[in-house]
Each structure stands twice: as structure tokens, then as C-alpha cells.
Amino acid sequence: MNTIRSELGWSTRERITVRGKDLPGEILGTLNLGDMAWFELTGTAPNEKQSRLFNAMAVALVEHGVTPSALAARLTYLGAPEAMQAAVAAGLCGLGSVFVGSMEGAAKLLFEAVRDGKDAKTLVSQHKRIPGLGHPLHKPVDPRSVRLFAIGRETGYYGKYCELMEAIGKEKNLVVNATGAIGALACELGLDWRAVRGIGVMARAVGLVGHLLEESRQPMAEAVWHKVEAEASQHLRK
């Protein structure tokens, strides 16, 4: 059934309600931005441990330097500085299967494996490529994964999904990267795997605003453009 119905928010003259709570009275000043994200996704406010772990997972994805996504946003801003929202949007469009989407893949794989009682060996034999493993730079460990798993332990959320993810990494002799760790921890927290890519998307939106503010003060997009254009057409100019 497909009905027009949402539980997320509604307003009257005097009240603004989000998932059953009064936004001004019960949410503003009480929940931080990461807690609010959790509340949007689950319908309940996180407890202290959930808040600590979930915020760390989101924060880990905010900034990773001059990525393709940050570059796309900056190049877009160069042409439409009056529409910063569109530059953030352009940056988000590339968070697909290659980069951030692997979080979703890892979460789905782990969720189904635990449900179906599959171990690391079985998974490795059944899947040529496991999302959330490997990193071109961070070897033999991804320091974000180490830290996130540690926070998982401190908050009591390091469990069977994390163990399975680390076992798969050992089996394949590949580093568990940040997206693998976050996929596993999302399962531990009981989050729907369909929401997991979204954690990366919202986090990166934060980072992209940072890049655009820097671009407005210390621009690089025009220089990137001219440099790349010159190099790309050099062979034609002879």
C-alpha cells in the first residue's frame, strides 16, 4: 500500500513536532546534531553510549581532504557562487558505489551473514569482493577503524558484527577501512542497513560546507580548471 503519510514532522500555529517530540521544548538545546540524526533515523533519542558511538561514526566521515567529492563541489561553486546548496549537492552526487556506498554494502553483508549464520570463510568463498576492505593508503591498518572499534568496545557495542568484519579482513589479508568499521558498528547499533549510506551522506554534507567556505576565501577551483584543461588538450595543440 502506498499512502501519503509521514511520521516525521508537522506543525501548527504554536507547535512544531518532530517524531512526537516538541522541537523547541524537547529537542533544541537537548540533542546535538548527531543525536538529532539518530532521532530522525530511529524515532528515539540515543542514550549516552549510543550518542558517543554514533557521533564518532558520523564525525569520521566529515572530512578527508581534497577528495573527488570536494573538488566537484568547489568546481560547481566557481560557476554558481550564489547557489552554495547546489555545490554541496554536486559534491554529494558522487558518494556512490566506489566511495561511501561501501558502508551500505558492508552493513548489508554483515547483517545477512549473521542472520544466516555464515562465518568469515564462507563469506570470502562466496564473494569475490567484500565491501569495506582495503585502502590505497592506510596500511596495514586504517587508524579510523582502530579508533572506532575502540569506542565500540568502550560503549559496549563491539560485538559479533565487528568480530565478523575483522575476521573477514584477516581472511582476505586486507585492512578493514573506515567504511567497513562503520558498516559493522551500524549493525551493532541496530540501524537499518538502508540508512547506513545516509550517515556518510549527511557527514559529507558537513565537510563540503567547510570546503566551500574555504573556497570562498582561498579559491583553488579556477586554478584546477586551467591546469587540467591545459594538460588535457596539450596533445591537440601541437
Place this chain on the structure above:
Amino acid sequence: MNTIRSELGWSTRERITVRGKDLPGEILGTLNLGDMAWFELTGTAPNEKQSRLFNAMAVALVEHGVTPSALAARLTYLGAPEAMQAAVAAGLCGLGSVFVGSMEGAAKLLFEAVRDGKDAKTLVSQHKRIPGLGHPLHKPVDPRSVRLFAIGRETGYYGKYCELMEAIGKEKNLVVNATGAIGALACELGLDWRAVRGIGVMARAVGLVGHLLEESRQPMAEAVWHKVEAEASQHLRK
């Protein structure tokens, strides 16, 4: 000069650095998502009061029900469920002059007015339309503004920009809406007005992920489509 240079983040094999701090060691588990946004924008971690106020400002913008932005995201997800990031992007594209952009307009106006020593009467006489004023539903007050100004007072950040915004509202006999309050508070916090629209963009990205998760479980986009299409072409079908 336009050089290719960024201060935001960089990585080596062992380290991931964001604005000079070690991401795993100094940021993860320490900063919440709103604090991280502040850190991205300013380069320093917020103190407790800044954290409280800034998180409240961002949280206020996360969810406002079935807005045009949420609908655009849901309709996009209907056609490309495999690319949730693009659905969030579609939802962000509409955060322009009419909705979230007014925050930027309010911040810029207040920043320049205080710098140039202009009072409410002068501003009202000089500007036909003041951004951040008026709301179709929330009258005579926007409860978010009331609460945000209260948190501003609690944290010591209710000052001349907020006073000016409220004075303009009285002069025009219009409610100071949430975007007006946030524009004023952003000035109090010393944030660059060019970053202010970005607070809304990042916050709404969080809310849009919430809408898309709900859409994946309890879809409305297809019903909206069929209903609107039928109504829009009714006069042609006769």
C-alpha cells in the same frame, strides 16, 4: 592569487589530519557532529557554550515535515533507489533564496548594519524586504526563534545582532522566523555570513536521510506522482 592549496585535511599512511588535529586521536569520540561542523568552519573546537548554541541552531533546521525539499528527495528516490546520495542532493538543490537562503541574507544584513552603525528604522526604510522575517503559519511568534534566542541568552550570546533582528521584526510587525534568529545568532558567534546558508544545508541533509529511510519503508512518492499527474491533466482528458 589562485593557488591549489587547502588547510582542511590530509593523510599519510599512518595519520589522518583534519585542520591540524589528529582525526582518530583528537576528534573521534571527542567532538559531536555539530562540534565537528563548527570545527570545519572555524578551525577551532567549540567551547561548551558555543557547542550548545551552535548544535541547537543546526538541529532546528533538520526537520520541518513534508517540505518541497523532502518531496523532491522522495520523488527522486522513487526513480533511483540505488543512488540515495543523489536523492539527498536533489532535495538540497532547492534550499535557495526562498527557503533556507534567507538565513544568509539575514546574517549579511545584520553583519553589515552593525558594522555600519545602522538601526532598525534605517534598515526598514532602506529595504523593501528583510530576510528572516514573516512566516505563513507560525504567528505571532515562531517558537523556534523564541527558544533559540533563549539558548542564546543562557550561553551569553544574545547581543546586538539579536536585538537588531528583533527590533526590525517589531518595526515591520512581522515575526522573526527561525532563519532570522539563526542568522542573528550566527553573527553573534562570529561566523562568516558566507557559511550561514551552509548550516541549513548540512542540517537538511540530515533530515533528508530521515525522509528517505521512511520512504523506503512507507513510500508516498508514487502515490503523490499519480495523484498530481491525474489532477494536472484532468482538463485535457475531457
Place this chain on the structure above:
Amino acid sequence: MNTIRSELGWSTRERITVRGKDLPGEILGTLNLGDMAWFELTGTAPNEKQSRLFNAMAVALVEHGVTPSALAARLTYLGAPEAMQAAVAAGLCGLGSVFVGSMEGAAKLLFEAVRDGKDAKTLVSQHKRIPGLGHPLHKPVDPRSVRLFAIGRETGYYGKYCELMEAIGKEKNLVVNATGAIGALACELGLDWRAVRGIGVMARAVGLVGHLLEESRQPMAEAVWHKVEAEASQHLRK
């Protein structure tokens, strides 16, 4: 090897060259917009028959009424009328696996089937879902497919890919929809299946500009918003 190199276009003070042709002298006034798309994709100008068929394929995808994509664009324009390009972008974001992407799927399936010598029966037995088949409204035939195949015959491009597509439709007892016909015809024309979704994307960009011009004169987005919002929150307002 991943080098920074493009063959598409470059300019000097006096000349603007696109794929080896002088843009002002050899292209403007000579190629129409569909021919130019062909030229971008293949590097040679189409002959008369290719031009006729390819333009028809693209034109078939421009306008299909108030679709989810058109609605997303209109709702985006409501919030950011100063950034029409972002509203078109929002509308394009939803052209994924469910709607326009099926063209790519059909082209890939047919291309590989002919290469590997598979017939309709084999394909149907191997694939639970065949892209390019079925339509909720147009039954027992999609009039666009009938016409496009007819133009294919007139231009000498109705061949083994089209026959296979129609045989699959018969086997499954499903209508070959416009995306199936276009996928097959793209194969006949020797186009790369990776470019096929792009034909739909460029065509829809044309249609979305039409919707946004209509929206600027005869708006519906605000009415859609209020209507849907009221219905979506009705159960919460009781």
C-alpha cells in the same frame, strides 16, 4: 593508465574545435542538436538516416507529462528560482534504475546476447526481469515503440537487436516499452551501451526546462506541497 587527456574540445584565441571540427565554421548551422549529440558520442557527424533515427529516439524521451522527475524539478524551483540549473539537476537525479536506466539495461542485455548467440527463450529462462518490457498504462502496445521500430525500418536500422527485443516481449507476453525499443535501436546504430542512459538524460533535460518555464508562468509546486503536507500529517493532527 589514467592520464589527463580529452579529445572532445579545445580552443585558442581564434578557434574553437570540437572533436576535430571547427565549431563555428563546420558545426553551427550544419548540425541540429540531436546530430550534435551523436557527434559528441561517436566522433563523426551522422548521415541522414542515422540523424533521423537518433533524433527520433531522443525526442521520444523529452516529455512524458508530470512525472516524478518533473515534479522534483518544479519543487526545487519553488525554493531556488534563481538557480534553474539546479532544478533541472534535481529532476535528472531520479533517472535511475526504475525509469530511464532500463534503456541501458536493455541495450547491454541485447548487445551481450547477440555477441554470445543467445536467443529469446534462453534470455527469458536466465533473467527473472528483462529491462525495457512492460508498461503500467500502454498496453497491449507502447505506441512510441511501434513508431520507433517503424522509423528503424524506414532507415534500414531494424535488425537483429530489434527482432530479439520483440521476440523477448512475445516470450514474456509483455509490451516492449519505449526504453526497450530505444535500447535495441541504440545497438543497431552501434552506440556504446554505456552511452544509452545518457540519451535519456539529455532528452529529459530538454523536457525539464519546458516544465520549469511552465512552472514560472503557471505554478503548481506550492499547491502540490501544501496538499501533500496536509494529507501526510492528517493522522497526526487529530
Place this chain on the structure above:
Amino acid sequence: MNTIRSELGWSTRERITVRGKDLPGEILGTLNLGDMAWFELTGTAPNEKQSRLFNAMAVALVEHGVTPSALAARLTYLGAPEAMQAAVAAGLCGLGSVFVGSMEGAAKLLFEAVRDGKDAKTLVSQHKRIPGLGHPLHKPVDPRSVRLFAIGRETGYYGKYCELMEAIGKEKNLVVNATGAIGALACELGLDWRAVRGIGVMARAVGLVGHLLEESRQPMAEAVWHKVEAEASQHLRK
């Protein structure tokens, strides 16, 4: 009044109608893609001269090499190759005030100037910046403008708007660039200035599909990323 109503297209089981014409029977095989764009925007099919000029205007904007917009699309495709539509969308998001938007500005300025009887001298004295003038590379003439004005003359559409644009260029001693010429010719054709940016948006969508097809065969985005990232963080690595 804001009613839910569109004149663009609607379908029944047997028929697909676009702006009153039967799509399969009256449009497919008859209109080329540029004609279809004209038909979407105006509601009537173009005559031969309108078709020739309008197609030339759109074609002029399809491809201009490795622009910021093309780079944004390629960088997006690197992360989400399964969502080509989102990569085109990302590329379109930057067609704002700096690049393609100047067409709209020129059209609006010329339309209002002719309506109000203002001449070039008056306009130059009243406007610090005139859109559609100047080019960093093409001097003393933009060869596209020269050719487009020539086609305008051939088709009988070089008139008062084009004259005014050229007079302004002389007054300011700046080249009339392609966006200025197209803005003027759009006025000659009686097109609504609100649709003019859209001509660039649809044309660039065509070009971006070309760039993405090239990127899928001969990628540059990853090399651009690594090169820029290395340069941008060089000063931090010391």
C-alpha cells in the same frame, strides 16, 4: 492562483500527447531534438528558419572542452559510475551566474532596454557590468558570436536586439561573447528570457554525456584527484 495543472503532456492507454500533438504520429520522425526543445518552450513547431537558428544557438553551447562543469561531472562519475544521471546533474549545478547564467542576464537586459527605449550609451552608464560581454581567451572577437549573428542574418532574425548588443560591446570595447549573442538572438526569436538559461542547461547536458562516455573509456578523474590532492596538501606535508 496556484492550481495543479499542466499543458505539457498526458497519456492514455493508446495515446501520448505532448502540447496537443500526438507524440508518435506527429512528432517522432518529424522534429529533431532542437525543434522539440523549441516546441516544449513555445507550444508550436518551429518553421525552417527558426529551426536553423535555434538549433545553432543550442549546439553552440554543447561542448567547450574540459570546463569546470565537465570536470565536476567526471569527478562525480568516478565515485558513482552506476548513476550517470547524477554525474550529469552535478555538472549542471554549476551553470549559474558566472558561466551560462549570463545568457539569461543578457536576454533580460536587452528585452527590457528595447521595451523601455534605452540605447547602448544609457545602458552602459547605468550598469557597471553587462552580461554577455568579454571573454578571457577569444579576442577581439568570439568566433561563435560572429557565426551566430551571421546565421541570424541569413534567417532574417538579426534585428534590434542584436544591434543593441553589438553597440553595447563597442561602447564598452569588449567582445560580445557567445552567451551575449545567444541572449540577443533569443530575444529576436521572441523567447521568454526566463527560458534562456535553460537553452544552455539542456545543451550542456548533451555535452556532459559526451564527457562521461569519454571518461568511461579514457578516464582522467582519478589522475586529476591525486594530482590536485598532492598539490593542495604539499605545504602541510613538510
